[in-house]
Amino acid sequence: MAEPERDRLFEHEYDGIKEYDNPMPRWWVYLFAGSILFCFPYIIYYHLGRGPSIQETLDAEIAAYAEQLMATYGELKPDTATIVQYMDNEIAMKGMESLFKGKCAQCHVADGSGNVGPNLTDDYWLNVEQIIDIAEVLNNGRVAKGMPAWKDKLTETQIVLLSSYVARLRREPLPGKEPQGDRIQPWPQSAEPPPADDLAAGAAS
Amino acid sequence: MSAEAVAPREGVTGPLEQFRYDDKIVRAFTLATVVWGIVGMLVGVIVALQLAKPELNLGISWLTFGRLRPLHTNAVIFAFAGNAVFAAVYYSSQRLLKARMFSDLLSRFHFWGWQAIIVSAAITLPLGISQGKEYAELEWPIDIAVAVVWVAFAINFFGTVARRRERHLYVALWFYIATIITIAVLHIFNNLVLPVSALKSYPIYAGVQDAFMQWWYGHNAVGFLLTTPFLGLMYYFLPKAANRPVFSYKLSILHFWSLVFIYIWAGPHHLHYTALPAWASTLGMLFSVMLWMPSWGGMLNGLLTLRGAWHKVAEDPILKFFVVAVTFYGMSTFEGPMLSVKSVNALSHYTDWTIAHVHAGALGWVRFMTYGMVYWLMPRLFQTELWSRKLMTTHFWIGTVGILLYIIPIYAAGLTQGLMWRAFDASGILRYTDFVTTVNTLMPFYWMRAIGGTLYLVGAAACLVNLAMTWVRRPASYEQPLQQAPALARTYADQPLPPPRVANVANVGKVLDVFAQMRWHRHWERLPIRFSVWVTIAVVSASLFEIIPTFVIKSNVPTIATVQPYTPLELAGRDIYVAEGCYNCHSQMVRPMRHEIERYGDYSKAGEFVYDRPFQWGSRRIGPDLHRIGQTNTSVSWHVRHFNRPTDTSKGSIMPRYQWLLEERLDFSAIPPKVATMRKLGVPYTEADVEQAEQNARDQAEQIYRKLIAEDGTYEGSHLQDKKVTALIAYLLRLGTDITKPPPEEPISPTMEAVATH
Structure with missing residues (x-):
């Protein structure tokens, strides 16, 4: 060259x-x-100048999610009717399945059959008699027994939806951790069908 | 070649002198390079296989990932690359300076001292004797040995420079000077610790500041042990092998000085979105972007030196090694600045993307540069023909395929996991809340990576075979040819600077033009002391610009009143966390991003780490972040079961079993000195805290044990209260919880406030 x-x-x-x-x-x-x-x-x-700080970006992200949650479910209150109603909302339950896997499965196993924590699929419960008690245990935990309190880590809407998900696990009893606590009554049936169509539309938007 | 002389032969010369080069020391370093290269990579393949199949630690503590990964990184950086650098420096400096090494004794001391350090690293790291900071794991006695040997190396090198018979220093030597000075500064200041015992110490820095110092060190160890000396190596061996002049002297000057000055600033890009102050993060990013062209200056000078010699590359495997190496250097030094851009880093950080980036640099640039040099040296050092050219060619091809098989799956793994972590479903819930799903997705990639690494290792073994067989065919005794060169005259007149090439401009324009022609640099090149002083100023001033504000500005680490020192038992547990190398797989830094907060809990604040010595933020999440584990998992029995067999509680987990933590007794009597040392470092423990540390730890262990039994009666009689696992669990239960506690009732004392803001 x-x-x-x-x-x-x-x-x-x-x-x-x-x-x-x-x-x-x-x-x-x-x-x-x-x-x-x-x-x-x-x-x-x-x-x-006006460029967003990391904190401002985060705040915007969280606000956008809060709006999305609000638009999808509104502000849910932990009462029996609401918990029962959302047990059949597939979109909400799919989201909660993911949340359960992340937060609860380490003790209760992904399918709810229990391990360190009790089996949530059978009819024997330690701290729960009524469906509403689930939300109470989620909120306050049983810290002495290793169950953390989720009050400050999840929103109230999420607590309600997660209660629905946990309640729903009883529909498919699984062998797992041996029964603990007392045998309890079946959950009440929902009085009126949930407005599933509206909710699906809200979630998709 | 239309070569036209642009400068006449300089100066009057002194009397003619005779001397011989010391190639024995180069042979020693070369052999060490090839052998440690195999050892370091073998450990790499073992840890890679453990990621795919954790049982491959065979249930043995010292073969477990957390302890072997530091051995892998230390072995390839300090043992392999270190010895390669020394081989290159000892061979090329003697010739570039026309002088034998300053002292044969120092050369031998350097060689044997360094090998002893490597052996001590290979013993202590698997035993869990570790400072817990990446690539700075070696404990304080070994650190002192490293400093002593490095100083011996520096004396030997600068002594040779002082006795040189070549007036000007060639560019390769500039890079060696930058390496020797900067590594000394980095090593010493990142390893300032207060010993607790013969093999345990705590750093004088805590939390955010410790993190800053560590990545100032970590980034620049890459810069000044894996980049600058290898550029020096390139500037000598590449033109020698190609028999071509270097493309541009001017480019050498500009890219050298800009690289040396800019590199130092870029460390904080390892800490984007952490509790490091935003200004430091921004500096780290911007200087990384600025570093792109200075790095590419080296690549250009390497590749363009081969202009007119590409036909040689086709024939010569040595040049092939060099071309691939320099090409990988170019790719890595583009990727580095890209990864340092905050928004890219938000995706790449904590994933395998970083690992892929590092290995493109380490396997591509560092190792191929080294192998090119080793093959070029073999016939010259052993004074016989290379045993098998064919095997060398095979090594090149196996190695190249090995690199690609390694990095491509790992890039894919990094991108996959990074995207999974941040994925939300339509209802705004994390799609993969359970971390382990994102890990299990990577398994095929991990297997492919292990295969690529193994191939590369086979190539490295071929190099050793070639070296051994060439050595076998060496002559009965090596020739040591007599060299002769005139001594340097006492006086020397520099060439006058050229006139400005511009007329009709203000004076300042003319001065700038003369400056831009860079002939003034020639003057510096014959004044090694001044040259070294300027290198030191460049490196130290750049460091101080970031270090001083990090330590002085109080608002960098806003105080959190509820953050209190660890209890004695938690401190002991934390030391187990460090010793087991948990930071190799777990971060303790929740970034301010919604997907992180959803998955782990509130993001981490600077004030939460003021008692963390060393900081344990981590750099890769093979497992989940642990900073909020104390908030999200309060079950003692869960932790015990998990340590005993992680898959019992977490299906699909690739964490190895830590059953020895349930078997080994905790040495409670070793706790008071730990507390006492922390107290000396300014942690607000009282004298009584130190005296009662052992009893306090026993009480807390008993408490945790009682909670364990309350949770699960089957642990009755297990006597875990005096086992290591209890201390570690005490630490985990405490992690990230202080911030949620109610503020203390009494106002905190002034000393505590001082410590908290420190």
């Missing part, structure tokens, strides 16, 4: 290694200068 004209060698050499007096590639110089100049608008926007 022919040498380009511009290659001029320095006379100095080190152990046989010589060096060219070539200029730096233009694009290299421009990109380097550009990367330095980039700092100024970045700092001005994010640290001196």
Whole structure:
């Protein structure tokens, strides 16, 4: 390959290694200068100007979720009717299945059959007699026994929906941890069918 | 070649002198490089296989991932790359300076001292003797040994420079100088600790500041042990092997100084979205972006040096090694700045993406550069032909395929897991709340990675075979050719600076033009002391610009009144956490992002870490974050069962069993010195706290044991209260809980406030 004209060698050499007096590639110089100049608008926007801080970005993200939750379910209150009603809301229960796997499965196993914590699929319960008691246990926990309180970690709406999910686990009894506590009555049946269509539309939006 | 001399031969010379180069020391370092390279990578393959199949630790504590992963990183960085750097420095410096090494004794001391350090690392790390900071795990006595050997190396190197017979320092030597100075500074200041005992210490920094120092060190260890010396190596061995002049002297100057100055600032990009103050994070990002072109300057000078020699690359496996290495350098140094952009980092951090990035650099750049050098050196060092050129070529191809098989699945794994972590379903609930699902998805990638790593290891073994067989065919005694060169004259007149190339501009324009021509640098190149002082100033000033504000500005770490020092038992448990290397798989840093808060709990605040020595934020989540574990999992029996067999409580978990924690007794008598040392470091324990530490720990252990039995009666009689597991559980139950406690009733004392804001 022919040498380009511009290659001029320095006379100095080190152990046989010589060096060219070539200029730096233009694009290299421009990109380097550009990367330095980039700092100024970045700092001005994010640290001196209106650029959102990490906290503001997070707040916006959380607010957007709260709105979504609100739009989907409204503000749910832990009462028997509401808990029973959402047991048949498939979209809500799918979300709760994920929440249960993440927060509860370490002690109660993903299918609810129990391990360190009691079996939630059978008819024997330790701290629950009525369906409403589930929400109470979720809220306050049984800290001495290893069950944490979720009051400050989940929203009230999530507590209600999670109570529905836990209650629903009884529909499919599974062998797992041996029965603990007393045999309790079946959950009450919901008085009126839930407005499932509205909810599905809300969740999808 | 239309070579035109642009500078006349310089100066008057001194009397002609005769000398011989010391190649024996280069042979020693080269052999050590190849052998430790295999050891380090073998450990790498073992830990890679353990990720796919955790039982491969064979139930043995010292073969477990958390203890072996530090051994892997330390072995490849300090044993393999370290020895490679020394081989390159000892071979090329003598020739570039036309002088034998300053002291043969120092050379031997350097070699044997370094190997002894490696052996002590290989013993202590699997035993769980660790400072718990990545690539700085070695405990304080070994750290002192590293410093001593490094100083011996520095004396030997600068002594050789002082006795040189070459007036000017070639660019390779600039990079060696930057390496020697900077590594010394980094090593010493990141390892300032107060010993508790012969093999245990606590850092003088805590929490956010410890994290800052660690990643100032960690990032620049990559910069000044895996980048600058290898650029020096490239500047010597690549033009030698290609027999081509270096593309651009000017580019060398500019990319050297910009690299040395800018690199230091970029450390905080390892701590984006953590409790590190936002300004530090921004500096880390911006300087990383600025570092892109200085790094590419090296790549360009490497690749463009091969202009007109590409036909040689086709024939010569050594040049192939170099070309692939420099190409990977270019890719990694583009990827690095990209990963340091905050929004990209939000996705990549804590995933295998980082691991892929590191291995593209380590397997591609560092190792291929080294193998190119080793093959080039073999016939010259052993003064016979290379045993098998074919095997060398095979090594190149196996290695290249190995790199690709390693990094491609791991990139895919990183991206997959990062996206799964942040996935929400239509109802706004995390799609994969249970962490283990995201881990199990990666299994096929982990197997592929292990295969790629194994292939690469086979290539490394081929190199050792080639080296051994070439050595077998060495002559009966090595020739030591007599060299001769004139001594440097006492006086020397520099070339006058060229005139400005611009007329009709203000004076300042002319001055700038003369500066831009960079001939002034030639003057510096013959003044090694001044040169080294400027390197030191560049490195130290850049460091201080970030270190001083980090330590001085109080608002960096807002005080949280409810955050209290650990109890003695929790402290002992924390030390077990450090010793077992839990930080290799678990972070303790919930980032301020909704998916993290949903999964782990409230995000981590700077003030929560003021008693954390060392900090344990971690850099990779092979398992879930643990900072809020004390809030989200309060069950003692769960923890006991989980440590005994993680799959009992978490189906699909790849955490190894820690059954030895249920068997080994906790040394309660070792606790008071821990508390006393913390007290000396400014943690507000009283004298009584130190005196009663042992009893206090026993009481708390008893309490936890009673809770365990209350939760699950089958543990009655298990006597776990005096086992290590109880201390570790005490620590886990405490983690991340202080922030939710009610504020203390009495106003906290001034000393405590001082500590909390420290």
